[in-house]
Amino acid sequence: MIAKQPKPKTCRNAECSIKFVPQRLGQAVCSPACALATKDVNQQKARKSLAQVERKEIKVRKEKLKSRSDHMKDAQQAFNEFIRWRDRSAGRACISSGRPLDWSGNQTDAGHYRSVGSAPHLRFDERNCHAQSKQDNRFLSGNAVDYRIGLIARIGLAAVEALEADQSVKKYTIDELKALTAHYRALTRELKKGEAA
Incomplete structure (x- = not known):
């Protein structure tokens, strides 16, 4: 009886890849x-x-340790960032001075008309920022005086008076803050894609 010759295989070493006839099973x-x-390659892959x-x-553990105020900061x-990109994409000038904004560095803020301290319920109102x-x-x-003038020109007197009259109370839950963070990050990504295109 004639023994079958094993078929040639390709070496699994990516740098070698030559054909050889196996001497042992496997x-x-x-x-x-x-x-x-x-x-060595397999060990490196396993380590990675x-x-x-x-x-x-670690990311999951850090997320669990976050307090409500940490989530508020993230949101x-x-x-x-969304407000800055929204106004940058629209080519808008500074809301209060009317001067062109410097988008190249860290010279532009997202300024609130009614401050976060005096009207925390309006901190995420896009008309207010x-x-x-x-x-x-x-x-x-x-x-503030020039901001109001610029705001009236941008959103109208009725909307500005509605902002000034709004005295509602809003307490955000952690889930709401997470949802806001995800929502505004997604909007910002879209604006960045639009500018890159």
Whole structure:
């Protein structure tokens, strides 16, 4: 009886990839050197995937440790970034001074007409927040008089008076804050894609 010759295989070492005839059952590489190289590659892949799993677990643990105020900061940051991108995409000038805004650096704020401290229920109201120069927002305390003039020109007197009259109370839950963060990040991504195109 004639023994069957094993079929040639391709070496599994990505750097080698030569054809060889296996000497043993289950042999996947052509030489011990290729076996060591493949083992090193597999160990590196395993380390990378383990590191990714650990990073995901750390992210989940950090998320669980976040307080309501941490979620509020995340939502406010996402909202403010959206406001800056909204007004940047529309080519708008500073709401209070009317001067062109510097989008290249960190010179533009998302300024609230009614401040977050005095009207926290309006912190995520898009009518109440517009791109504003740092000079006007921080050093001129929001430049409220000129802000009102610019706001009337942008959204109308009736909408401004509705904002000024709004004294409602709003307490956001953690789930609402998470939803707001996700919503405004998605809107910002869309605006960025639109500008890149």
